[in-house]
Amino acid sequence: MMFEEMNYTALTGQIVGLIALGFCIVGFTSKHDDRLMVLLIAANVAFSLQFALFGSWTAAVLSLLVIGRIMLARRYKGSWQVMLAVLAVNLVAALLTWRSPVDFFAIAAAIFGTLGMFMLRGISMRLMLAAAAVAWMLNNIAIGSVGGTLAEAMVLIVNFITIYRLAKMKRRYPEAFEKAKESGT
Numbered sequence: 192m193m194f195e196e197m198n199y200t201a202l203t204g205q206i207v208g209l210i211a212l213g214f215c216i217v218g219f220t221s222k223h224d225d226r227l228m229v230l231l232i233a234a235n236v237a238f239s240l241q242f243a244l245f246g247s248w249t250a251a252v253l254s255l256l257v258i259g260r261i262m263l264a265r266r267y268k269g270s271w272q273v274m275l276a277v278l279a280v281n282l283v284a285a286l287l288t289w290r291s292p293v294d295f296f297a298i299a300a301a302i303f304g305t306l307g308m309f310m311l312r313g314i315s316m317r318l319m320l321a322a323a324a325v326a327w328m329l330n331n332i333a334i335g336s337v338g339g340t341l342a343e344a345m346v347l348i349v350n351f352i353t354i355y356r357l358a359k360m361k362r363r364y365p366e367a368f369e370k371a372k373e374s375g376t
Contacts, residue, residue, distance in 0.1 A: 201335075204244030208331070208338020211237035215342055219349040222357060224312065228261045235261075238327075238339065245334045249294035250327075252284045253301045264308035274309035278302065296330035299323075313368075314361075317354050321347055
């Protein structure tokens with residue numbers, strides 16, 4: 192769909208997707224997990240609004256649930272019980288808002304993101320979040336969101352650059368990463 196052919200709602204959805212892109216780029220350039228999480232909260236508010244503007248209700252609700260997941264994952268890192276509860280809430284929300292097979296992409300993204308945020312740290316977490324970004328990208332392509340698709344593509348690029356930087360730092364300063372692992376940061 193060309194921009195000239197879009198109604199104001201779809202055009203607004205495109206713009207909101209680009210705003211989310213900005214939050215994602217700044218977040219994934221950070222080497223600090225906490226800053227990444229805070230910026231992902233802001234991005235997911237924008238993504239949820241974008242999905243609602245496109246009428247993709249499963250993606251909109253699951254994007255809002257990402258905000259709660261981020262807060263819970265920061266507080267209950269490594270908790271299988273809380274992670275399983277979050278996954279259950281996501282699946283119930285998906286069942287209640289289901290419209291088409293496209294919704295599978297949002298569900299996959301929710302599962303990857305939940306596993307990554309609760310059970311992983313550093314590079315491993317970012318790799319799982321990259322899998323979630325691929326699923327969100329496929330969702331955005333399917334609904335026709337240029338802003339959302341670009342946002343997820345940029346998330347992947349910036350995320351992999353940060354993964355490379357972290358891996359390089361880990362090789363250069365292995366003792367610092369061991370101390371961080373022992374202290375749980």
